[in-house]
Amino acid sequence: MVFTMDSIFKRAIFIAFIIAINIIFVYTAYFYLAEFNQQMIVNYLIIIQILVLATFFVFRNYTTARVTQPKRLKNPRLQENAFQVADLLLKEFEYIQSTATQAMNDRHTMVNFFLFITAGVVSIIGSSVLKLSGEEFTPFKESFLIAIAFFLNIIGWLYFMHLIRLRQAWWSSAEAMNQIKEFYITNGRVPDDIARTAFLWDSRTVPRAGKKSNVFYYSAMVISFVSSAVLLFVSWLLSQNDAASGISSFGYILVVYHFVFQTFTYSLFLDYRAIR
Numbered sequence: 001m002v003f004t005m006d007s008i009f010k011r012a013i014f015i016a017f018i019i020a021i022n023i024i025f026v027y028t029a030y031f032y033l034a035e036f037n038q039q040m041i042v043n044y045l046i047i048i049q050i051l052v053l054a055t056f057f058v059f060r061n062y063t064t065a066r067v068t069q070p071k072r073l074k075n076p077r078l079q080e081n082a083f084q085v086a087d088l089l090l091k092e093f094e095y096i097q098s099t100a101t102q103a104m105n106d107r108h109t110m111v112n113f114f115l116f117i118t119a120g121v122v123s124i125i126g127s128s129v130l131k132l133s134g135e136e137f138t139p140f141k142e143s144f145l146i147a148i149a150f151f152l153n154i155i156g157w158l159y160f161m162h163l164i165r166l167r168q169a170w171w172s173s174a175e176a177m178n179q180i181k182e183f184y185i186t187n188g189r190v191p192d193d194i195a196r197t198a199f200l201w202d203s204r205t206v207p208r209a210g211k212k213s214n215v216f217y218y219s220a221m222v223i224s225f226v227s228s229a230v231l232l233f234v235s236w237l238l239s240q241n242d243a244a245s246g247i248s249s250f251g252y253i254l255v256v257y258h259f260v261f262q263t264f265t266y267s268l269f270l271d272y273r274a275i276r
Contacts, residue, residue, distance in 0.1 A: 004267055005264065005272070006210070006272075015053070025042045025045070026042060029041075030042075033248065036250055037239060038235060038238060041238065042254065044153075056269060115226070149237070153227050153234075156223050156224075156227030159223050160220055160223045164266060164270060171206075209271070210266070220262075231258050232251070232255045235247050235248075235254065235255060
């Protein structure tokens with residue numbers, strides 16, 4: 001698929017694009033459109049991107065369990081070769097099932113908590129702006145609002161990465177359950193091809209971790225949208241000078257890039273083949 005990160009080539013193109021676009025941003029912010037005062041946002045974006053990419057390359061191989069091929073007993077129909085670990089496997093299946101459910105519940109709770117924090121911070125910012133409407137907008141007050149907005153964006157990034165990890169945890173649990181099912185199918189009394197018809201999902205049909213159009217992806221996009229809106233507010237604050245009366249087109253481009261980068265970050269982590 002076009003918008004996936006499931007190959008080294010696609011990841012290399014993505015990183016090359018990031019480097020190229022950031023060079024353009026630095027040149028535009030510091031030389032071509034320096035009067036719009038967007039240098040702080042460009043620096044912030046560069047730092048965030050470095051941290052995200054470093055996290056990917058350091059931890060990409062440690063985010064999930066490895067799937068192994070179940071082995072077949074020599075003669076599973078003989079009583080002496082019957083499972084002595086059946087109860088243990090059933091308990092393991094129940095545990096894995098509960099961890100998958102917990103990942104879903106954590107996603108719901110976390111998104112609600114992030115929206116609650118956002119509402120509180122936006123209320124503070126909104127009341128501050130209203131109070132400042134009839135007062136002098138001093139550099140200290142401007143810096144205070146910018147710091148709050150950046151703080152909320154950082155929180156958004158942490159929650160976004162947390163959602164990615166929860167999706168990885170759900171996928172690991174699903175694959176672990178599939179491996180136990182495969183073991184029972186391989187060593188059961190029912191022929192393998194018939195036994196497999198009882199299960200909708202197995203190791204070949206389970207939804208891939210980076211699949212779009214699911215609750216994890218939509219939750220991640222909500223966080224991305226809110227975080228980008230906060231960055232747009234920072235761009236507006238930084239643009240309040242004689243050169244610009246509002247947000248510049250360059251500021252909008254930076255915010256859109258922030259949203260797009262987060263979208264591809266979701267695929268970067270979840271489409272990596274090593275987690276399969």
